[in-house]
Amino acid sequence: MRAPLPDAGCARIYALAFRPGGDMLAAACRDERLLLWDRVDTDAPRALTAPADLGGTVHSIVFNAEGTLAATAIGEPVSDTTRRGVVRLWRVTDTGLLPLGAPLPIDDAAPAKSVSFHPAGAHLAVGTDSGLVQIWDITDPQRPADPLTLAGPTKGIGQLAFSPDGAHLAACGADGATHLWGTRDAGAPVATSPVTTSTWANSVAFSPDSTRLAIGSSHSESALRVVDTTTHEPIAVMPHPAPVTAVRFTPDGQDVLTAANDGTVRNWPLPSPALPTTSYAVSSTRFTSDGATLAVGSRDLRLYDMADPLRPRQLGPATTNPDGFSGALAFGPGDRVLAESHGKSGTIRLYDLSDRAHPRPLGPDLRAHDGQVEHLSYSPDGALIATGGRDGRVHLWDVTRPDTPIRLSTPGAFAGTVHWTAFNPRGNLLVAGSADRTLRLWDVSDPRNPVQRGEPLTPAPHYVYSTVFSPDGRTLAVSLGDSTVRLYDITDPGAPRQIGQPLEGPTDYGYSVTFDDTGTTLAGAFNDSTVWIWDLSEITGPRHRATLTLPDGDVFTIAFQPGQHRLAASGADLTPRIWTSDVDQAAALVCSTTGTPITEEEWTRNAPGVAYLNPCPQST
Template sequence: MARGESPLDPEYGPLFEFAARLRKLRDQAGRPTYRDLARQAHYSIATLSSAAAGRRLPSLAVTLAYVRACGGNEREWEVIWRRTADACAGTPETAAAENRNSADARPPYAGLAAFGESDAGVFFGREKLTAALVEHLKEKRLLVLFGASGSGKSSVLRAGVLPAFSGVSTLVLTPGPHPLEECAVRLAARAGAAADSVRADLAADPGAFHRMVRQILAGRRESDPATDELIVVVDQFEEVFTLCRDARERERFVASLIHAAQAPDSRTRVAVAVRSDFYTHCTRLPGLVDVLPRAHHPVGPMTAEELRAAIVRPAAHARLTVESALLTTLMADAHGRPGALPLLSHALLETWRRRRGNALTLAGYRAAGGFEGALTQTAEAFHHALSDSGRLAARRLFLRLVALGEGTEDTKRRVPRHELDDGPDTAPVLEQATRARLLTVDGDHVEIAHEALIRCWNRLGGWLDEDRNQHRLLRALTEATALWESLDHDDDILYRGARLAAVKDIPPQALTARERAFVDASESAAQEAHRRDRRSLRRLRRLVAALVVLLVCAVAAAGFAVQAQSTVTRQRNEAVVLRAADESVRLSPHDPSLAAQIALAAYRQAPRKRTRDALLSTLSVASADPRATGPEPAGHTPAVAPDGRTLAMADGSQVSLWDIGDPRRPRRLGIIDGDGTGMNSIEFTPGGRTLLGAGGDGTLRSWDVTDPRHPVLLSKRPTGHSDAIYSVAVRRDGRMAATSSYDDTVRLWDVTDPARPRPLGTLRGHSANVKPLAFSPDGATLASGSDDRSVRIWDVTRPRHAATVAVLKGHRHFVDALAYSPDGRTLLSGSDDRTAKLWDIGDLPHHRELGELARHADIVAGVAFAPDGRTAVTVGVDGAVNTWDVTDRARPAPLASLTNPGGSVKEVRYLRADGTILTVTAHRNVQVWYTDLARVLADACDRFPGTIGRAQWARHFPRLDYDPPCPRHARADPA
């Protein structure tokens, strides 16, 4: 039985419409077989069947023979054929319509984008180079691949080398402006560690990278014994010179990579791709120049045979053919040209879009614009389709994505999304440029698809050449703005003088809102400085006049001189005291007794806010009294019993219970073994008799801790979450609990009987990971925070029918912490956007944003209300512990800004109504802070029984009379 023809839809374009009409003519003739038609038309069966297949337009002679055999009107069909031929003349729109039936097919060419591991099946032409690189990497473990921009370095590493190491773990990264941070984030994600801690280790010791890799692989060997190595690919290595401004960070990054590859027990292979015009830059790095002779490998242009394979074999893999004339033209255009591969790939991609059936043709190639013209034509078509305001936005966007070369070619620049202005045209322009494959968007970053665009798009080159100095000023302004924001709008970062005058010449429309705010703040500061100078000048003039008068009165003049000297001495002494207060905070982890003496002395010499904050910071309890011995609480997740006397700390799969009735002398009571499962969150029930815990295995556990020295496991129940649990919360009546998860859901539990928790319902509504949870004091509502940047309030009075009653939006990044006020009318939320917000939720579903607590320089990781509801505390990754007066919710006022000298603070809990606070740092240390100044002053000398010696006093308080704060206890001077 003959195989039926595949169906055709005339709406797919003129070619398909033509073929459908031929088939209809054959049906009207009684559907003769193609064998019968071939006898009458004197053409082969294959020729006649392909004429009606819709793959390509048949010749006029074949068409008329087909029509004649079916008894059709030849004159009419000649008109139809010519009209179809005109419609298929090669326009992109017609080609797209013609090929719509295979629009979902994956292109066999990557265009401007680099080939990835998933493209290994269509990556051809570099087999010889790939084999050499694989052999090099197996033998020497370190590879530095040099090649011109567009020579295919990234593709050969990703699609050639990596697939050759089957079963080996891979880590691909680009350095960006902070290569150590990028490295730390990638490694921490795989090791389940804190990125800040990993970055600190990398900065302190180049061997930390090697040890971290071994740790990661050791964990994976348990589940996959074949995983015994890690291949690290550092793409676009030139970014350590073009984007990274910190020479020390650059050297530490390189040292870490080299050590990881060359350690005697190395489990790491490192491949670095760098543009050849940065070879000289590489020789300036002490660690890299020593290994370059043995590690470097050049990437040259493709040979003719390699080019032929790169053109023809991907097409053959997709069951396409390449017209011989097209192949000859492409070979002539690309052969011997450095950096030609992205242009070739883009031209082939555009030709594929204009293909005729299953054939890539020279006509399609020319319609796409040719070798370099294809890229230019794509960019110009994108630009032409924009409105006038869109073109201005496109110009600003593309200029921001280029880093100007200093003795080298201009390079692309990877830009965080928040750096781009949120104007009405930015998002549409970004979307259209991404659709045209001129830009790539990866997570929260944007970059030009390939540097070939910088070389080939004349319009972009013209924009860059119009005023390169202005572009350099703009890049420096962008970096200054980011630094200003990271330092909480510090006035010392603002521009002044010549730099301010220079950036004022930049057109305002070229600046983002963030940069305009920076320039406006700089102008305001400059105007204020000018006003101060004018006031100082007026004062100086008055002073001169006064001196003339004082010359007449010698006694008065002498008195004035004495007064001036006294003022200078007082100001100098105050500066010495403030410097000593700051030093006491830095010294506290190493010599807490001396730090306490310095802080006390500084406060008594000058009782200012700064010295008070330093005193409170220095006298924080690092989990135990300095005189005490024995173990100290440690872990990453705390839970405090309602009476404030029992502390539970989760550290990996172990939970330890502590008596903190006297926080200075904690006593370990008992240990709970989590069966090897890490506890992400633990929480006491209101009575303090039961502890709930949940973690990475998606299981909810409960323990009876009535006797904390002998805790008993009550239940271990799967929750049904499809991903790890982030948080667990317990309602104040102890009858309900909630769990949040990375599967974007919240689940409610009846824990009236902790030994038999029962599911009540699943809450869905968040579009990303759900993190913090908090029950309202009356238990009627539950608040949940998410990576979707929102807070949802759920009515849980009927838990099996719980529903969202309010969605709080206003944070610009992930929501990481939540706390209800004691009266339940206010919610406090902390976010990755460095702020905490107060929300009025007293009349749900009506709600509104109140005040903002914005003194942190990094993520706000924890928030809490004091029992009286008039004070709140926020802690952050910047190491700050800030307390706030929130009596007026719309205008929260800072009370104290304490500093953890050890770095990030992750969790916070109030222990008592007197302002005693417990925090957990990123290093898993527990700290207790006393914010009651009177109490701190009353027992500081008893707690640190020593006194500062004369030598130490002279070192920290030069020229101030010796006045130790605790003179009853002698402290020997150091030798």
């Protein structure tokens, strides 16, 4: 707002709402008044005639999506706490609000505290101070139909809200939970599991794309909570200096704004970009060689444009297959083809990516194994794909004609599931690791006649989960069931030599490891909800650089974004996340998203006796 609003003598404001489009602002005063301003000219807001003497304090005011209707939740009168609250509907005109019919007959003696319009416009949700939640059919706002009463809340409602897509209704309150219902059909809501906040929840807000829900509560250690609207799993849980009284997402959905009872409004950039949650565990994340596209495999296959890594954008609809499972993924050279493994059918599919928004299958699905294909990888020249499966076999396929792959050979059979396959950068060596606790190397210069190099290697008496070559092809990294990662010098592929001591720290086994494109950084995904990052600048003395923690569940997959110092990871928590692995880049991101740096005066007040140091000099 470019100009202050005229003083209307309102000592305390309980609610604010903009009409869609921003041309009208409504404010609810404790003294039973509404204030309205015309903001067509934002430099000179003009007061409008507003309803007066509403018979009680207005706790909530909202406009419908078209801006043609408004609703108010009116509590008990300041002068008489024995009368129940009411809900009123209003016709919105250019000059103000006109009452529509009689107040809604809320069957509750407690004050009405919150109202929310369904985006489709035909329903209004109401919450009261006793925990009553109702949905009213207002197809005819002059004569609303009898309401539906929703079960769940046991104490007063602080706020309720429909998601922008209309698929969800959230109601938070004094019972320490945020209750949720599916409302694609608002006339037949379906209760889903609540989100527990352990103390009063005061405010809720959905992200613009409806994939996330922000909850503001009075709990100092978790007063701001952001959860996925599909799984209700936490995306971010943050402490707050004071009890949160209101939350809102910014229009781009990247930040959350909070208002608190200390009189301060704060801006919270959400930690690490999170892609929309999947309906099943994420099994694979893979970047194209130019880093421009990220593929995510779960129950379906999704591709994301990563031009702006803070705002990944899904390319077209998700792609499905008959198994309902998108497992291992691999991009071919030039990123023109993507290989995908499926579930129990043992099939793989190759996609033409000429149009990345609409991947096109190249030929029929290929039956590659008896049972699920656990992993697949392309040779550097794109002529071969190596597959490993639960049948304990490794196969080599000629994919020079991707619509008709031809099996060339089966290098060997393991005594357990083959978890991983990988080619070296030259393409003349293939490695595979298995649940039989061994890994094997083959010379595949002649892919029709692979030659095993040396004896099977048993790094430890535990499953071999993943094994990858460094970019220079001289080092092999192996993640194991004993929660360690081991490095091997494979200058002589027939006699791999362990380099130094195992990399330790995680508390459970590692599903996958990967090098960045420089070969100086190694990341591992572990079953203890962590991603570990090591600095391999000195290969004989690796240093632990960082541990990234996901909210919950195994981490199955990780991938570095080429040339960008970023890492994608996901797994059982269903939400792919992007982190920056460069310290300077992370610092620049923090400074660019936190607003004005701490001033010298603030520094002196909070750190007396310590010399001032501007943490973000480039921001001043």
